[in-house]
Amino acid sequence: xxxxxxxxxxxxxxxxxxxxxxxxxxxxxxxxxxxxxxxxxxxxxxxxxxxxxxxxxxxxxxxxxxxxxxxxxxxxxxxxxxxxxxxxxxxxxxxxxxxxxxxxxxxxxxxxxxxxxxxxxxxxxxxxxxxxxxxxxxxxxxxxxxxxxxxxxxxxxxxxxxxxxxxxxxxxxxxxxxxxxxxxxxxxxxxxxxxxxxxxxxxxxxxxxxxxxxxxxxxxxxxxxxxxxxxxxxxxxxxxxxxxxxxxxxxxxxxxxxxxxxxxxxxxxxxxxxxxxxxxxxxxxxxxxxxxxxxxxxxxxxxxxxxxxxxxxxxxxxxxxxxxxxxxxxxxxxxxxxxxxxxxxx
Ligand SMILES: *Cc1c(COP(=O)(O)O)cnc(C)c1O
Numbered sequence: 262x263x264x265x266x267x268x269x270x271x272x273x274x275x276x277x278x279x280x281x282x283x284x285x286x287x288x289x290x291x292x293x294x295x296x297x298x299x300x301x302x303x304x305x306x307x308x309x310x311x312x313x314x315x316x317x318x319x320x321x322x323x324x325x326x327x328x329x330x331x332x333x334x335x336x337x338x339x340x341x342x343x344x345x346x347x348x349x350x351x352x353x354x355x356x357x358x359x360x361x362x363x364x365x366x367x368x369x370x371x372x373x374x375x376x377x378x379x380x381x382x383x384x385x386x387x388x389x390x391x392x393x394x395x396x397x398x399x400x401x402x403x404x405x406x407x408x409x410x411x412x413x414x415x416x417x418x419x420x421x422x423x424x425x426x427x428x429x430x431x432x433x434x435x436x437x438x439x440x441x442x443x444x445x446x447x448x449x450x451x452x453x454x455x456x457x458x459x460x461x462x463x464x465x466x467x468x469x470x471x472x473x474x475x476x477x478x479x480x481x482x483x484x485x486x487x488x489x490x491x492x493x494x495x496x497x498x499x500x501x502x503x504x505x506x507x508x509x510x511x512x513x514x515x516x517x518x519x520x521x522x523x524x525x526x527x528x529x530x531x532x533x534x535x536x537x538x539x540x541x542x543x544x545x546x547x548x549x550x551x552x553x554x555x556x557x558x559x560x561x562x563x564x565x566x567x568x569x570x571x572x573x574x575x576x577x578x579x580x581x582x583x584x585x586x587x588x589x590x591x592x593x594x595x596x597x598x599x600x601x602x603x604x605x606x607x
Pocket of ligand 1: 319321322323347402403433434460461505
């Protein structure tokens with residue numbers, strides 16, 4: 262059966278070139294800093310993002326966590342949007358493991374937090390407060406429909422934080438989607454922030470891993486936290502090798518995913534029972550509202566036809582990625598349209 266899996270870009274499989282690079286990767290003990298392939302990936306990532314140093318980590322969640330642990334202590338707090346992955350999708354790890362408080366501010370529909378709100382929220386110098394030690398942004402913004410923050414957006418928040426000598430972190434799980442969308446160098450997008458995490462395992466299609474980039478001192482501290490968390494891995498160059506291929510070969514093609522997402526969104530717009538905001542579809546995440554009775558029956562019907570979607574009712578999400586072609590989009594639209602029509606008349 263033809264299967265088109267739109268649930269996430271995390272389902273992407275490594276390319277043949279990645280598998281080859283993994284097979285022949287030169288390796289060493291990375292805890293001792295002796296894995297040449299990991300060192301090469303970290304140097305490449307730091308260079309592409311315009312940062313001093315980088316750290317290969319197991320996941321985006323770990324990248325955000327060690328970034329927070331490296332910059333905040335017990336009783337400190339981090340400011341972030343209330344729709345961010347750090348606030349909603351990481352098990353409260355910073356609080357659980359680091360005693361760090363999460364201080365959420367309202368995200369607007371574009372994934373931004375208001376710099377004035379940040380100014381008001383920053384706290385220090387009073388024993389009643391948990392002092393603010395970090396401000397975090399997310400780009401692209403997952404739950405805001407893959408919305409893109411521009412360099413000016415990022416700078417407007419960073420300027421406020423920096424006036425208080427507070428560092429800024431970007432959860433850039435899909436940062437390269439933002440850069441490709443804006444047709445801007447990725448380094449420019451993060452030039453005003455201190456630390457940034459991006460995922461190799463999403464649209465860039467590597468099997469495992471994320472990278473945290475930032476100042477050497479912060480990265481050294483994050484490396485200590487990674488060890489404490491039990492993720493000091495040994496001959497992990499076998500995995501990092503795929504990450505290098507991801508950065509070298511999979512960035513520019515993200516534009517295809519954006520074109521496919523726009524095609525998907527256009528096609529979905531005409532289907533009765535689906536409501537989709539035409540304004541919020543800039544990258545590879547297509548969110549829409551489903552307004553039929555018993556929607557989970559449709560999810561199952563679709564899966565039986567090989568079209569897999571992520572449904573957290575009433576919002577559904579479909580993600581385009583390297584394992585989905587334009588022809589797959591047209592196939593899926595046909596299946597979705599007929600399934601919704603049959604469901605309406607059943
Ligand atoms: C996926 C994602 C993460 C976490 O990545 P994992 O590798 O799944 O831990 C972090 N932030 C955002 C915005 C994400 O979409």
